[in-house]
Amino acid sequence: MYTNSLQDIVVTWSTRSSTNQSVVNFAEHYIHDKLIIVSGIWQRFQDGGKQARTQYIHKVTLTSLKPDTRYEYSCGSNLGWSAVYNFKTPPAGDKWSPSLAIYGDMGNENAQSLARLQQDTQHGMYDAIIHVGDFAYDMDTNDARVGDEFMRQIETVAAYVPYMVCPGNHEEKYNFSNYRTRFNMPGEGDSLWYSFNMGPVHFVSFSTEVYYFLDYGMKLLTKQFEWLEQDLAEANLPENRAKRPWIITYGHRPMYCSDDKEYDCDGNLETYIRQGLPLLKWFGLEDLFYKHGVDVEFFAHEHFYTRLWPIYDFKVYNGSTDAPYTNPKAPIQIITGSAGCNENREPFSTNLPDWNAFHSNDYGYTRLKAHNATHLYFEQVSDDKDGQIVDSFWVIKDKHGAYS
Template structure:
């Protein structure tokens, strides 16, 4: 009888344990929210203008990375289904915040064609977006918005840029470093919020980028994982052609964060030499006579606070590494006839006279930007961030042609092979154009031959 009771009690305990385990499992499931919906959607040019790369994030694994696209999204039968891949990204913060970054490349698209698309998986889809591919060849007029130093706090220029983009004003956007302030903050939540905010720009036109000093944390992991620029160099340096312009993006940060590897600096410099040599082949320069570079930290500054951006303290980027002066870019860009060098980092806008080695080389007194005898540099770092504006020096250098403290951004239009147009938009002044100028070149020869 006693043994029978033991058996009954054992059975009852077993059943009770199974029920408790089931209840606990249900309790663990209740309240768990699965994030399969795509967010932070953004575009970039692929290795050629016929390819567009679509990137987005999900919190949880979807086991699929799919883009559905076509010229008429309402015609389901005509939609093309393209698959890609995803990789898990774990931020370096204490909480090890994880998400999945999806990448799909749309290849061999027709030129000058509007496509509609959505991205996701069987577990969740994005809203419908659209983009227009650029025309083929170099005989057309690309328009771009260019700026640096825009965070998601005090992003002063963001609303106006969103309006411009939705009105179809740009063929591409160039963000010259410093995103979010900083992408790694709060276990990368700040980076997520920034990418959500720029989706209304970046999901409609290619959003081309370069790294700034605020992306440095954890070896630039947020930057390198979130963006997919052309080439295979973690988006640190690359080039692309748009109309009559050859754009060259590079990292100024490889000069300053050598703890991540001296080899990065040497590899980038070698790549720049090869890329500019190729761009300067007679047949290539005839097709695309304009060469424009962009990197985050400038060679010349109009404020006194910068520790390496004045005549007394040589800038690493301009002259090369201290003492040995290796890998300086000013000589390289001058030698290869770079037309315009775009920088940010300083939270203002500055247009320089054509400059080389602290000397002004205007085309002429009456027309300084007609056949200039040195590259023209622009600093456009005033899009808006929590660090606010920079003050200018009381005594401005002779090579400072124009400057503005207004929040804003730069527009560029390549009208043809001889005329390039820039203007500066002031958000403080409700979109007023506070500066504009033309660069005109009717001959394509080395600067020392002009």
């Protein structure tokens, strides 16, 4: 399930056989004679593996939903129906306080954080989930059977709250076909890039992988960069920042990190997404995000959690010595790639850079609460420590816009 707008929800599921129908029955109370019946579309998906396994992906959009209302629904066809699930729509307008869980790098094996995320979701703690790339490890493995199993694993989360995603390097096989088909995000970027609004926040999702898998051509890279320029410029207009002051981005590979193992991210080398393609320095994102006043940037890829000081061009731009995240003078970056996978944890560099404010390689995930136009609250949950909060901080801004 994902959110297409504040009043639309899209339900997606798959079947092994063709049903020739894609139907969702829903209502505020799941009573047979009061159900609203909505039909959608389906597409045939053939995995690129040797067995060329086929399945059918179904997509139904529920529109004109009432704000702040709980609905119950089931999906299927005359050949069979799912269990009855439920979701709650957000309040009307922009002046409400969404809560989200955010993480990357969660696999079918060793998904350490999943049980706690399922429990949180069932307790109604989140308005949405953001998964910052790398799913299942990998969705194409064993002729996409691992992808099937992973989608079943996250059902107890994704059937109840919008599950928003971006691609990671582990989705690359067959030109990201498993990712593109299984996840139908809003917009026209083939789920590789899109944006959506939630309360006082404009969220922007993008693909870092268009910088690395150039065998598929340069077109995706140029199209995404043009789209990002346009989307961020519009979000940064004074009238839009008055309604939704916070701009938060998420993409898989980080601009900065402190892992000695990474060939392009050891704290000294220039990352492609930060500076642009090697030698040419085209399509770098750090200047673009700085120019349009992005407040917070989420990344994953590294199997740990790192909170950075406000940073631009390797320099720290804290708001003040006593309150570094109050009116910071550069974007704040968070790496949250420790949800759990079969590649286990990754070590930190022996000598951590000055811009590293806090780090942990406990399995876990990040929570975000957008309180209002001036205050964001973050905390890092440690699954190793039975749900203990190992890091928390506020970001406070009196004014939003381009950094000078």
